[in-house]
Amino acid sequence: MHPAPSVILFTTFSGLGFGLLFWLGINPNPPTGWVAFAFFAIAYLGAAGGLLASTFHLGHPERAIKAFSQWKTSWLSREGICAVATLLIMGLYGAGLVFFGAHWSLLGWLGAVGALATVFTTSMIYAQLKTVPRWNHWTTPALFLGLSLAGGALLSGKVTVTLGLLVLTGALQAFAWFHGDGRFLASGTTMKTATGLGHIGEVRAFEPPHTGTNYLMREFIHVVGRKHAMQLRIIALVLGFALPVLLLAASFSHWLALLAVVSHVIGILTLRWLFFAQAEHVVGLYYGKR
Amino acid sequence: MTELPTSTAKKLGLVIDLDTCVGCHACVISCKGWNTENYGAPLSDQNAYSGAASGTFLNRVHSYEVQPPMLRDEPQPAQLIHFPKSCLHCDDAPCVTVCPTGASYKRSEDGIVLVNEQDCIGCGLCAWACPYGARELDAKEGVMKKCTLCVDRIYNENLPEEDRQPACVRTCPSNARHFGDLADPESDVSILVAERGGFDLMPEQGTKPTNKYLPPRPKDVEPEYDILAPYLDPIAADGKGLIGWLDKALSALPGGAK
Numbered sequence: 001m002h003p004a005p006s007v008i009l010f011t012t013f014s015g016l017g018f019g020l021l022f023w024l025g026i027n028p029n030p031p032t033g034w035v036a037f038a039f040f041a042i043a044y045l046g047a048a049g050g051l052l053a054s055t056f057h058l059g060h061p062e063r064a065i066k067a068f069s070q071w072k073t074s075w076l077s078r079e080g081i082c083a084v085a086t087l088l089i090m091g092l093y094g095a096g097l098v099f100f101g102a103h104w105s106l107l108g109w110l111g112a113v114g115a116l117a118t119v120f121t122t123s124m125i126y127a128q129l130k131t132v133p134r135w136n137h138w139t140t141p142a143l144f145l146g147l148s149l150a151g152g153a154l155l156s157g158k159v160t161v162t163l164g165l166l167v168l169t170g171a172l173q174a175f176a177w178f179h180g181d182g183r184f185l186a187s188g189t190t191m192k193t194a195t196g197l198g199h200i201g202e203v204r205a206f207e208p209p210h211t212g213t214n215y216l217m218r219e220f221i222h223v224v225g226r227k228h229a230m231q232l233r234i235i236a237l238v239l240g241f242a243l244p245v246l247l248l249a250a251s252f253s254h255w256l257a258l259l260a261v262v263s264h265v266i267g268i269l270t271l272r273w274l275f276f277a278q279a280e281h282v283v284g285l286y287y288g289k290r
Numbered sequence: 291m292t293e294l295p296t297s298t299a300k301k302l303g304l305v306i307d308l309d310t311c312v313g314c315h316a317c318v319i320s321c322k323g324w325n326t327e328n329y330g331a332p333l334s335d336q337n338a339y340s341g342a343a344s345g346t347f348l349n350r351v352h353s354y355e356v357q358p359p360m361l362r363d364e365p366q367p368a369q370l371i372h373f374p375k376s377c378l379h380c381d382d383a384p385c386v387t388v389c390p391t392g393a394s395y396k397r398s399e400d401g402i403v404l405v406n407e408q409d410c411i412g413c414g415l416c417a418w419a420c421p422y423g424a425r426e427l428d429a430k431e432g433v434m435k436k437c438t439l440c441v442d443r444i445y446n447e448n449l450p451e452e453d454r455q456p457a458c459v460r461t462c463p464s465n466a467r468h469f470g471d472l473a474d475p476e477s478d479v480s481i482l483v484a485e486r487g488g489f490d491l492m493p494e495q496g497t498k499p500t501n502k503y504l505p506p507r508p509k510d511v512e513p514e515y516d517i518l519a520p521y522l523d524p525i526a527a528d529g530k531g532l533i534g535w536l537d538k539a540l541s542a543l544p545g546g547a548k
Contacts, residue, residue: 001418059412059432066409067390070292076415077390130384130495131421188494189421191354196489196503197308197371201358206370209318209350212343215426219417282492283423286352286375 001132002219003276010054011122012265012272014083015144017046018115019152021090025112027156032101040094042155044087047115051083075128079121086114119148126275133187134279139176146172147268154264157257159248166264170241173271177233184280184290194285205288220281221289232274240267292389294382295398301473302400302439303379303500304459305482309507311466313353313372317458321349321376321437324457329442330407334430346428348437349376349458371506374467376458377424377437378491378499379403385416385425385436393434401473401500402441407433421495444469472500 020043024030031039055061068084070077090111096102123144126135146169153162191205192198244260244267280290325348326332335345352373358366379396383403386394393409394416396402405416412432417425425436440456443449453460459469470479479502482488488502516522529537540546 057414059414059427059434060410063391063409063411066392067411067413070390070392073292073387074390076388076413080390125388125415128388129418131419189492193492193494195354195371195373196491196505197354197356200356200369200506201366202356204355204357205352206355207353209315209352209375210347212341214344214350215346215429216417216423219414219427220423281418282421282495286423 001276001279001281002222003273004057006053006056008269008272008276010050011144011275012050012268013046013053014048014050014122015046015119015148016151016155016265016268017043017048017050018083018086018118019148019150020155021047021086021152022112022115022149023152023156023158025090025093025108025110025115027108028105030097030103030108032097032103034098036094036097039156040090040098043090047083047118048087075121075124079118079125082114082118082121086111086118089114116145116148119144130187131282132279133183133189133282134180136187137176137180137183139172139179143169143172143176147271151264151268154244154248154257154261159252163245163248166241166245170237173241174237180278187282189282189285191285191288194282205286208287216283217287217289221284221287222277223289226278229274229278232270236267236271236274238267239263240271243267292386292392292394294386294396298381298396298398298401298473300400300471301379301381301500302402302444302470303472303479303502304376304439304456305468305470305472305479305488305502305504306374307466307468307486307504308371308373309466309504310464311351311372311374312464313351313370314463315351316461316463317374317467318347318349318351320457320461322347324440324443325435325438329438330405331428331431331433331435333435334428336429344429346426346435348424348426348435349374351375369506369509374458375422375424375491376501377403377439378422378497378501379437379439381498381500382496384419384421384495384497388415388419390415400471402439403436404438404441405434405436407431410434421492421497422499439469472502 024039024043030036055064067077067080071081089107093104093107093111096104120141123141127140130136150162150165150169153165191203195203197203243263247256247260250256284290322333333346337343352375354371354373356369356371379401383396386396386403391409391411393406395404410433412427414427416434417427425434428435443456444454446454455469459467468479468482470477472479474480483502486504488504490499491503
């Protein structure tokens, strides 16, 4: 799949933002005043900024309001509703903490559930696609939730929780890569089933339908990044998980924590890039490519 | 709503004959022509007169080489099969249910899958959900384009009756494309599918496509055209007279064939 920068930024930063909102929401002793303002500003920058970035790849962003209508069937629609509802609820909750020093914990819990629901609905946009076997698996929502919770815990300064979640999510990511590598073959979709010509013999793409490229090939057949996949996986694991764990475990200082956050974000951006670049869509088979 | 209808009164669709398609791409051109000039946003081209040309098409013709296995230890000639592909108007169309705006829908009266371009935000998710590559986001208009089964032809009473079929079907010079109601077992297309063993593309994806493909007919095996041939002497296996002398003389030369 084409790794569009807007979607990579969106999944990374809105994941972190909603993760932070979750931890702020369930915090029994949340910060108030300016400290609360700083936390909520970071969370909204991530969550709302990421959502905004995702509208950049739309053909008609001015019609985006229509995307709230099809919640009965569409995960994308559900995601939009969950995101906006969560941002509204947490805005109210945050305003209470920042301006009135009031802790409306019920609102916070409601917002926390909304934040998780938003991340889950985002992940299901990808996980629902049978056409992309690498994504069509329970590890996709598990990873999105794990990354969001771990990143959010890191941003909210919960050291022990962060350590546990980073180790857990890093292991899950490693498993998802390892298992995902075999899923295209396991899906059973091949050039033979795509063309229905397998009963005659081996099928080979002889001539493409056109001399140039097209939307389908640009969007679904991306081979450039895959050759460096192994190196990028190691970079993502080291920067996204191992280094932050070491920095946090060493001794807590705000500078080390900031370094851990920067390292984590770079690692996650790499991991999200791979998430798209390595995902293969079955339509590539019609072009004899993957 | 982008919920799929539980059943459709008709299942209008295409039956594509891979045996007779000659790969002329006339269906591609007539499709682009009709759908650019009529309903909805035109199908744009980018850099049409350069080396990097690209454009939106609702129907494309692939060509595949299929290599049959060895037959009686003899390698078999490869077969070249032209393969037109457009929207299959699936019963369980995954492109419809993923649409966040309700722009994509499947009609309950005839099963045609359409896009309401005024509601499309161009997110591209329906194209992601389609295993066949039937949907293309138009680079100029920013909306999703797909085969409409020429819905503005098939019911169009301003056209002469013989033209009330999809442009690709009407134009095909080798009659490789057939249009009809696949829900009606008595229809010409249904009979064709039953008689020729029509099949679905990627059945494992669970989309239940309406369009069917007819397999290429088996190639003829060269017949033994003379029943007496096995009993006749082969011709000039061992030459006599002048030819025999020449054969021996040439073979005797250095490097001569034995």
